[in-house]
Amino acid sequence: MRKSWQAAEVSAVRPETARSRTIRLRFPDAVTGIAGQHVDLRLTAGDGYQAVRSYSVAGWIPPDELEVTIEELKDGEVSPFLVNDLAPGDELEVRGPVGGWFTWTPDQEGPLQLIAGGSGVVPLMAMLRAHSGAGSAVPARLLYSVRGPEQVFYGSELAVIGQENPHVTVDFAYSREAPDGQPVGRLTREAVMRACFPPEDLPSVYVCGSTGFVEAVASWLVDAGHEAGRIRTERYGG
Amino acid sequence: MAAPTRGFTGRPRNPDANLPPGQYATDGFPVLSAGPTPHVPLPDWTFEIDTGSATHQWTWEQLQALPQENITADIHCVTRWSKLGTAWRGVSLDTLFEEVESEAEYAMVHSYGDYTTNLPLEDLLDGKAWLVHEFEGEALPSAHGGPVRLLVPHLYFWKSAKWVSGIRMMDQDLPGFWEVNGYHIYGDPWREERYS
Amino acid sequence: MDSADQHPHDHDHLDGNALAGALEQFMVDLTSARCTCAHCGSSSALGAALLYTHAPGMVLRCPTCTSVLLCLSDQEGRQVLTVDGIRQFAVTSR
Numbered sequence: 001m002r003k004s005w006q007a008a009e010v011s012a013v014r015p016e017t018a019r020s021r022t023i024r025l026r027f028p029d030a031v032t033g034i035a036g037q038h039v040d041l042r043l044t045a046g047d048g049y050q051a052v053r054s055y056s057v058a059g060w061i062p063p064d065e066l067e068v069t070i071e072e073l074k075d076g077e078v079s080p081f082l083v084n085d086l087a088p089g090d091e092l093e094v095r096g097p098v099g100g101w102f103t104w105t106p107d108q109e110g111p112l113q114l115i116a117g118g119s120g121v122v123p124l125m126a127m128l129r130a131h132s133g134a135g136s137a138v139p140a141r142l143l144y145s146v147r148g149p150e151q152v153f154y155g156s157e158l159a160v161i162g163q164e165n166p167h168v169t170v171d172f173a174y175s176r177e178a179p180d181g182q183p184v185g186r187l188t189r190e191a192v193m194r195a196c197f198p199p200e201d202l203p204s205v206y207v208c209g210s211t212g213f214v215e216a217v218a219s220w221l222v223d224a225g226h227e228a229g230r231i232r233t234e235r236y237g238g
Numbered sequence: 239m240a241a242p243t244r245g246f247t248g249r250p251r252n253p254d255a256n257l258p259p260g261q262y263a264t265d266g267f268p269v270l271s272a273g274p275t276p277h278v279p280l281p282d283w284t285f286e287i288d289t290g291s292a293t294h295q296w297t298w299e300q301l302q303a304l305p306q307e308n309i310t311a312d313i314h315c316v317t318r319w320s321k322l323g324t325a326w327r328g329v330s331l332d333t334l335f336e337e338v339e340s341e342a343e344y345a346m347v348h349s350y351g352d353y354t355t356n357l358p359l360e361d362l363l364d365g366k367a368w369l370v371h372e373f374e375g376e377a378l379p380s381a382h383g384g385p386v387r388l389l390v391p392h393l394y395f396w397k398s399a400k401w402v403s404g405i406r407m408m409d410q411d412l413p414g415f416w417e418v419n420g421y422h423i424y425g426d427p428w429r430e431e432r433y434s
Numbered sequence: 435m436d437s438a439d440q441h442p443h444d445h446d447h448l449d450g451n452a453l454a455g456a457l458e459q460f461m462v463d464l465t466s467a468r469c470t471c472a473h474c475g476s477s478s479a480l481g482a483a484l485l486y487t488h489a490p491g492m493v494l495r496c497p498t499c500t501s502v503l504l505c506l507s508d509q510e511g512r513q514v515l516t517v518d519g520i521r522q523f524a525v526t527s528r
């Protein structure tokens with residue numbers, strides 16, 4: 001069986017926004033997984049103290065690499081280190097990719113509805129990449145709630161997918177600042193319903209973000225008639 | 239043991255000769271909970287001691303009418319943080335046990351929600367344990383166990399049950415919630431009794 | 435064979451190690467397994483239950499009745515798992 005913790009090397013880093021970055025990890029052997037999965041990262045201090053955090057996989061680079069995207073949380077113990085201090089060539093202990101619940105595969109039936117709050121877009125991006133990569137004709141929609149245009153992850157890639165893939169629709173909801181002519185404000189129940197497949201279409205719904213975001217959105221969806229069993233959630237905490 | 243991660247230190251840890259082994263001091267007050275936070279309105283709040291043959295019950299008002307003490311104590315969490323010089327206000331369990339007759343030597347502490355923790359009765363008496371309802375001069379917030387939590391500072395902090403609702407006396411030392419899950423039946427931080 | 439006298443003296447049972455192959459089917463990602471709550475009897479995927487992590491160990495609770503399904507703690511090299519809140523696990527055969 002696969003060893004639980006293995007050392008992976010940071011093979012590249014690139015900024016995603018001012019306070020977040022994408023980290024590419026190279027594994028000792030080939031690594032595969034399912035869109036929506038996460039890895040656990042374990043960091044060890046000089047005195048033996050250890051911290052473990054989970055990060056969704058954003059994408060796979062065959063045969064032996066994958067990427068995660070990390071947002072720096074003010075006062076956080078681990079995320080500021082990963083965003084600001086970690087450098088190519090460093091090693092991290094990794095467990096996974098793991099998880100079989102919050103996952104999507106292109107053979108799954110029904111429309112795909114993705115709803116992201118902030119860094120919760122990461123596993124949903126992995127699903128969109130899997131969707132495009134498989135040439136899937138399943139209709140897919142992403143509603144991405146974000147503070148402002150400067151905080152968007154994977155912005156240019158999302159713009160391309162939204163424009164060029166006829167099966168994919170990407171909508172943004174801006175909570176603090178918006179590009180000219182677009183509404184700004186807290187995400188509302190109505191905005192979510194407008195950007196989502198209706199319950200009659202029997203979409204598979206994936207909601208990911210902070211615990212408060214996921215809780216609010218999931219309860220709106222259930223109130224609107226989406227079957228609880230079709231809604232999968234990933235709470236990041238906070 | 240894994241090799242250190244280059245440059246990673248984690249939050250500052252201050253090992254201190256005055257702390258129990260393996261603990262570090264924190265200025266914050268981390269919120270630990272193993273389930274949803276119960277919200278008990280004060281008019282509905284009661285505390286009950288059940289000896290098996292009799293029950294003794296106090297309402298919030300009755301608790302307030304008892305002699306109140308100010309307690310300053312160091313607290314030690316099994317997750318390795320300690321907080322020094324915390325200030326509490328509440329009622330000594332000696333006061334509550336004055337009217338209780340029981341031969342039983344052990345206690346199971348119960349909380350609103352489903353939490354339990356076990357202690358020998360002698361660890362609850364002789365000025366070692368309190369029912370507290372104020373922290374640092376303010377009403378105890380529900381996140382920290384309000385309206386009322388147990389405070390037994392000489393044992394690991396999981397023994398200081400949040401949202402405390404009562405004590406059931408026992409003839410044997412049966413394990414509570416964390417004790418069933420492999421944590422030490424007694425939990426003395428100075429002897430580092432973390433696990434069974 | 436010190437406890438042989440307490441064993442039922444029939445010829446109906448094998449030794450537990452014969453179960454190894456059948457149990458191997460449970461060596462999967464259990465978060466997608468369906469589990470039945472021993473308290474309220476409702477069933478759900480483990481991945482859809484409520485996980486509390488700000489605690490000495492991790493506590494997983496039933497999404498229907500919030501009673502404890504399982505508790506997992508890392509006790510310095512010893513992993514302790516208590517599952518008495520789960521009556522049944524069901525995984526799909528591969």
Ligand SMILES: Cc1cc2nc3c(=O)[nH]c(=O)nc-3n(C[C@H](O)[C@H](O)[C@H](O)COP(=O)(O)OP(=O)(O)OC[C@H]3O[C@@H](n4cnc5c(N)ncnc54)[C@H](O)[C@@H]3O)c2cc1C
Nearest residue numbers: 053054055056070071076077078079119122236268269488
């Ligand atoms: C499955 C999963 C996938 C995830 N994927 C991603 C991802 O792709 N990208 C990403 O950026 N993040 C992701 N996260 C979140 C990530 O795991 C970390 O939680 C995040 O990076 C913060 O870690 P930290 O060490 O910086 O902060 P921490 O030091 O852990 O603090 C986080 C917050 O919790 C508070 N806090 C800490 N301890 C306590 C306590 N005891 N009681 C109460 N509050 C406390 C802090 O004040 C702070 O606000 C994911 C989480 C999960 C569960």
Ligand SMILES: [Zn+2]
Nearest residue numbers: 471474496499
């Ligand atoms: Zn239940």
